[in-house]
Amino acid sequence: MKSDQPLTANPPSVTDIIAPPMFLVIILSLGTFIIFFQGFMVAPILPKLAMLFHVSVRHVSFIEPAYLLGYGFVTLVYAPLSDKYGRFPIILFSLTCFIVLTACTGFCHSIAQMIILRLLTGLGAGGVAPITIGWIGDNFPYAKRGHALGILFGFMAGGMAFGSSAGALLTARLGWQMMFWVAATVGACILLVLIANAKHFLQRNTKHAGGFRMMYQSTKEIFCLPRGWRTYLFVLFNGMFHSGVFAWTGYFFYKNYNLHEREIGLALLGYGIPGLLFGPMLGKLADKFGRNKIIPIGILVGALSAITLSINYSLAISCIAIATLSLGFDLTQPLYAAIITTLSPKKGAATGLFAFFLFMGYGFGSLIFSLIVNIGLNQTFRLFGIVAIVVAGIAVSNFKNEK
Numbered sequence: 101m102k103s104d105q106p107l108t109a110n111p112p113s114v115t116d117i118i119a120p121p122m123f124l125v126i127i128l129s130l131g132t133f134i135i136f137f138q139g140f141m142v143a144p145i146l147p148k149l150a151m152l153f154h155v156s157v158r159h160v161s162f163i164e165p166a167y168l169l170g171y172g173f174v175t176l177v178y179a180p181l182s183d184k185y186g187r188f189p190i191i192l193f194s195l196t197c198f199i200v201l202t203a204c205t206g207f208c209h210s211i212a213q214m215i216i217l218r219l220l221t222g223l224g225a226g227g228v229a230p231i232t233i234g235w236i237g238d239n240f241p242y243a244k245r246g247h248a249l250g251i252l253f254g255f256m257a258g259g260m261a262f263g264s265s266a267g268a269l270l271t272a273r274l275g276w277q278m279m280f281w282v283a284a285t286v287g288a289c290i291l292l293v294l295i296a297n298a299k300h301f302l303q304r305n306t307k308h309a310g311g312f313r314m315m316y317q318s319t320k321e322i323f324c325l326p327r328g329w330r331t332y333l334f335v336l337f338n339g340m341f342h343s344g345v346f347a348w349t350g351y352f353f354y355k356n357y358n359l360h361e362r363e364i365g366l367a368l369l370g371y372g373i374p375g376l377l378f379g380p381m382l383g384k385l386a387d388k389f390g391r392n393k394i395i396p397i398g399i400l401v402g403a404l405s406a407i408t409l410s411i412n413y414s415l416a417i418s419c420i421a422i423a424t425l426s427l428g429f430d431l432t433q434p435l436y437a438a439i440i441t442t443l444s445p446k447k448g449a450a451t452g453l454f455a456f457f458l459f460m461g462y463g464f465g466s467l468i469f470s471l472i473v474n475i476g477l478n479q480t481f482r483l484f485g486i487v488a489i490v491v492a493g494i495a496v497s498n499f500k501n502e503k
Contacts, residue, residue, distance in 0.1 A: 133258055
């Protein structure tokens with residue numbers, strides 16, 4: 101078995117990288133933003149969709165895991181393809197699939213059609229965020245990677261937040277179909293911007309020899325490292341926790357505070373604001389003070405946020421808990437991504453596995469929440485929070501060497 105590599109031991113080929121302009125990261129992050137926007141914009145309108153399609157809220161809630169599980173599964177396909185053909189072409193292909201399938205979802209006439217199209221959209225869109233992480237790993241030295249990944253995950257959390265808010269607001273004003281058509285239109289605009297700046301990306305486009313066989317070999321090598329499989333387990337848990345809790349926050353405000361679509365949208369605005377405003381700064385903090393300190397704090401912040409929601413305090417406190425829940429995500433997920441980019445020279449394999457565990461966690465988290473929510477919505481929030489407190493304690497020992 102191979103021994104773990106210390107975090108400070110970077111190969112010359114990594115530390116000698118000259119980082120590209122940050123505007124390239126922002127353009128790619130916008131693509132991630134709109135994908136997460138579309139992924140989570142249905143969360144606050146589950147009651148509305150249940151009424152329109154004459155099914156239960158629990159039945160409608162399965163459109164979330166359908167999208168996220170499809171997204172997670174296909175990342176294992178896109179990752180080796182990006183190693184072989186380059187990051188940028190795969191990103192363009194995946195974003196195009198997302199645009200077309202999202203537009204088609206606006207024409208659904210039943211919940212069964214929506215579940216199928218959401219699954220297909222997840223399968224198509226699964227190459228943007230993980231391959232962007234690989235591109236950042238190719239182009240940024242480890243000491244500066246936290247900043248770039250902080251921007252990416254800040255946009256990711258912002259997409260989740262504003263997707264939820266806009267989902268509620270657009271449904272109240274324009275109808276649920278318009279949500280999908282607006283998301284597809286914005287995605288098309290981002291695609292055009294990427295194509296217009298293609299020369300910048302192609303100049304730094306990195307191709308690696310190999311394909312699925314190399315992916316398999318790299319995966320075996322990564323999982324021979326305790327540092328590798330332990331980090332991926334935390335990625336899986338983090339996805340399960342945040343997706344399970346956040347996917348039901350819209351219904352939480354509807355049930356506990358009798359809020360309507362517009363009001364739910366405003367209540368969820370806090371999620372994503374910490375990442376958008378402070379994502380780069382949080383990444384720099386991790387680069388400066390060490391991931392061993394920041395990661396356990398981030399898990400604990402998320403856990404306490406879920407427990408606060410479960411107690412059902414005033415509306416103002418619950419809105420603050422939504423913002424701190426987002427902060428917990430921003431203090432953990434970008435840091436995991438930075439760690440996994442050091443596990444293998446084949447960053448496509450490492451980031452593909454990262455996306456696989458993250459989005460399988462997203463899918464399973466929302467699925468598990470849907471399956472056990474019959475014990476009570478607040479009780480399920482509390483259960484997720486208690487488990488996260490235990491995991492935060494485990495993280496102190498697991499990441500003690502990540503300095």
